[in-house]
Amino acid sequence: MEDSKLLQQTDDEMIDQAFKELLDSYLATKHRKKVEIITKAFNFAREAHKGVKRRSGEPYIMHPIAVARIVCEDIGLGSTSICAALLHDVVEDTDYTVEDIENLFNPKIAQIVDGLTKISGGIFGDRASAQAENFKKLLLTMSDDIRVILIKIADRLHNMRTLGSMLPTKQFKIAGETLYIYAPLANRLGLNKIKTELEDLSFKYEHPEEYLQIQKKLENTQMARVAVFEEFTSPIKAQLDKMGLRYQILARVKSPYSIWNKMQTKHISFNEIYDILAVRIIFTPKYPDDEINECFSIYASLSKIYKPHPERLRDWITHPKANGYQALHVTLMSNRGQWIEVQIRSERMNDVAEQGFAAHWKYKEGGGSEDEGELEKWLKTIKEILDDPQPDAIDFLDTIKLNLFASEIFVFTPKGEIKTMPQNCTALDFAFSIHTFLGSHCIGAKVNHKLVPLSHKLQSGDQVEILTSKSQFVQPSWINFATTAKAKAKILAILKREERTLQQRGEEEVADFFRSENLEYSSQNIKKLCRYHMLDSVEKLYSAVARKDIVLGESDKNVVLEKPSSQGWKKYITFGFRSNKSQKKEEDEEKPVAQTSDIDIKKVLHISTDDKNKNYVVADCCKPIPGDDVLGFIDDNNQVVIHKRQCPVATKLKSSFGNRLLAVEWESDQDLYFPVNLYIKGIDHIGLLNKITQVISQQLNVNIHKLTIESKDGIFEGRVQLLVHDVSDVKVLSTNLFKISEVKVVTRIENFDDKPEN
Template sequence: MPESEVLFSEVAQYLKPEDVEQLKIAHSFGSGAHSGQFRKSGEPYFSHPIAVARILSSLHLDAPTLMAALLHDVVEDTEISKAEIGERFGDSVAELVDGVSKLAKIKFQTQEEAQAENFRKMLLAMARDVRVILIKLADRLHNMRTLESMSFAKQQSIARETLEIYAPIAYRLGLNNVFQELQELGFRYSYPMRYNVLVKATKAARGNRRMVVGRILDAIKIKLKEAGLDAEVTGREKHLYSIYTKMLDKHLSFSEVLDIYGFRVIVKDIPACYVALGILHGLYRPIPGKFKDYIAIPKNNGYQSLHSTLLGPFGLPIEVQIRTIEMHSVAENGIAAHWLYKSSDNSEFKNEHLKSSQWLQGLLEALLSNTSDSLEFLEHLKIDLFPGDVYVFTPQGKILTLPRGSTAVDFAYAVHSDIGNCCVAAKINGESAPLRTKLKSGDRVEIVTAPYAKPNPAWLSYVVTGRARSHIRHFLKNIQYDESVKLGERLLNQALQSFNINPEAITDAQWEKLLRDTGVKSKDDLFAEMALGKQLPAVIAKRLTSPLESIANEQIANPIIILGTEGLTVQFAKCCRPIPGDEIAGIIKKEHGLIIHTHDCAIIANSQKNLENCSNCLDVAWGKDIDRSFEVSIRVTAANKKGVLAQVAAEIAKAESNIDDIDMESGDDYTYMRLIIQVNNRQHLAQVMRGLRHIKDIIKITRIKD
């Protein structure tokens, strides 16, 4: 039977005869308009609109929606106008067609900009009528089903877009079946090799577990029947993308993802849901912390069910969902259930439709208030579509929506960039709080500003919004150049005076030679680099006053004193981890400043052998009264016995040291520990090692200098 006849047969089951006739007229009109056009696969183009209409008919959508589905590409791909569709089929159908039509006639600089503009118009239309997005989702679903005819690059692009934009929209509207199929197809074409590996793995697992799953299914049915509960019980296999994301998020192998099967129990009413839950908890032991009541507290998209994970036979986790027939319809069809259950007294479904419409209206408001370009709007859209937003109040009572994990700094930049740039503290719910404090829904946030304040580079480590990150980076890149030059000049003058050299005595020839050697364009640029920690003033002073060939000799008389408080301009090598008391040497490394090594480090020996780098080796020495901790590596060999690690940690703490990192490897008889601990100097390290040697199970302790 032709696809069109199948469509008419399906819609005749719920539409009025006159509506079916109108649909046939729209079919003839669309078929004629697309005559002679073909898809990439070679099929007649009109097979696509028919397939889209069939997807929507499975949701029992109304006649105007199905007619618009048949005509949704007519305005874009043919000479027929929106006005002509309005004259033939009514304004409602014309508006729906216009809502899903692409902006083919507008010229864009890039494909990404065109994509963003399409979403802009799509969201404007869907905020006016939710049926527009239902047609758009059905259109994308059929395109994904037939994606194999496209080139590999096109497959990747469309699949990623589906995972990032369309699948989350389907989820937000509660269209579970559409959402899951879009995810599966998006996964298949985005990561074809990973998809195929998981397909084979699940087939193998299905064979191994079929008997166990059947046994669980029978046990649940028998137990519910014995309790006199009328229920429909089905077993289901988790979707591949769900398994893949769980493996990715929790760093699990496929064999560690045990709960790839779930069971669904559908009962007549809400009290029966809780009765069924009690029966199943009596049959199999529930796993603590794995129960969620989405009936009492539904999800944003209207989804309702009881979720519980039980410990089944052979230790196999069983995921169970318990819901009513109506809840199941909402779970599978989401907002489309409004058309499936349109009775005037069904307030539950009216509420869900209203809830989804409010979300769509919110997107429209965000769109209209957005004055930036389309690509930036698309980024905001992606964030909005994913769950996990937090809603916080300004002091004036205005609600701001921020991504989960947002901090007080993100809030400040969300209010205004000037407030973000000048913020110094925050008050959350009337209490002072650090700027890095993560916000929770319902928090009332007040930002304290100061005219002298500037963005801190450390903020970049904890802000999560793109707006805050971009403003911070922009400000840091545009720090006043003149201020950096003045600061760098002061630092160099101070270094020159320590060598009893008058800065004004430096000749132009000396400056020119230095600039050639360092690769810096001008004196001002060199001053700025010193202010920003890219060059060391003491080293520049030596190079200005001494020929490069004689620097090593002068270093004997004037070593650079290291105090450990120099900041980013002086770094301590991770290879040998020098500490006060060690004989040390320094190497100047471009863009890194002065790197301190122990004198016997292999890197120092190699640099001294290499004549090209000889000038970069500097004589350095520790200053007096250094008051800070340094990292040092030690290796401990101990008997492989219980409690030995606890004893080691206790002794280190007793010696007033601290463990920064630990790596262990155990054999049959011995345990090998590599620890990074904090010590003040060599005497402190010796004290720590003496304490460890008092442990009877310790066999050997050595300091590591790789």
């Protein structure tokens, strides 16, 4: 009894201290000091969650307090958002309703709590696409009040900070969903600091070993970076002092996730990444209206000290990013012969860079906000996509992500108006961005007064005029070169609408055929026609008939009546032509390599659930081998597919089918061999092939299954397929191949013919 009282007292002290720290943070801001309503919200939430503990063992109220603190400190929102953050789980987890919140507080707080409740329930539900459907709800609530998504991001950040107490399966799911959805959302809303932390925390749980390795390397190289920073910034400080500026110079170190991501995409080592250190200059402008000119004045002064890279000037001041980011990025050559990026920002620009739009939102009493240009456009685009809901929630997620991840370019209308578009967008995307009618009837475009096709990719600074015709309609091929979420969504919606009309017409024509031939119009007879024409659905049959791809006649009548002649002809077709799938299967069976699908994967897997009786197979998309960080996914055939955790397919599965994931790990087994492909590149030299084969076959006694080497202009490229036990074999191989002086690149590739990105 005494122990429980002591424990309760300790908990109360911890809660009181956490709330005091939240209030101190709030009082340090420039917001109006509405301490009374925040205290009321805290006391209400504390009472509502009384006696409830989190999985970590701490009182549940500590979570809402932590979320409110992130909302206040990291995002910069005021009392309404802090109250909503404190109350965000009350309606979902207790008997209180949204009406209770409205009566006790105010309609705005109740509306935000309601929005948070709608997107919270069922995120770990049983339905396959629960997370994707949930993401739709999340985006819908953004149009009501953007603070809903900001508080949700804060909620996700605290969940990620405390993810260690969750089961491994939940960790993979939540980390995958965070990397796939929430980090890009935070980035799009300008929350750079939060985006970076979400990425790093996801990386930490998905690839713990790699995370620790990079952290250790950053610690080991810290002293060297400090020396470079001091030497590089010393003359810069002297020049800024001479200009009479108030400023601070900070070192910006690349995040572990960004480093790892670059290592993966560029196939380089930690030591080959040269932009780990960047320099940030944050200054107080002498005159607020003159901050842009002062940025360029600082740049001009720096270019007198160090030589700037002519192609790496990034002017985000004149043309801010869609998330509000403004800065001048220049890359300078240091005295050590190293390129170093310098980011020049005013204090205001720095606030926007760290806190996004929240840094300059001023919410009026009774709701409403200042018009925020690009953000409003973005929200409007998402609302338009949501107006045409797609049946496949995974497709929906991919479509939205096109917008979230896109880098931006700036193009001009014929009247000189500037439009922000995603990088790699086409003339067709531009047409749909202006109006759906314009996109639907687009026949081409004039870019800088020259005629170009719809698929033409736009560049920053292009002036674009869209050409239309009333006789033009949306074509199925357009989906192949549309890149923006809006264009893809509109094209698919129009095509589906047209397809439905076509199917209705085809269905009527099929019914007419059955009537005219006195045949029974039944689903069984329709299926006979589908099999005869080798179509896998009734809808495809109706469409083909409406398009006149299939003209129903005597042979179709015979098929329905099951006459022998038609059966014989059908058998002949089936026998005479084999599908690509069966052909590929036969080709695969001819290969003498021990395929991973032939191996009993359960022998080398530690399975943390009771699903050991299922069939386990290795995913073809990423071909993991023992030692790779992996997870299991229960597919539609109830078999468990083993994917690498960083595999793009696995990333999509984590964010959309989280409830079907399994935590699995490799166990050592030196009896089994797995095929692996290596890509090798370097300086061509006589006897090089002999050196490579000696290292692999003689020194390491590894079986080479396939080897190709090509040489051009003194550079060789090679690919080798080997049979290994695990990842450690690959590391030993790579280390020893690097000892050959001519070899400059050794990297693992998924398929033998793949070529790594440069």
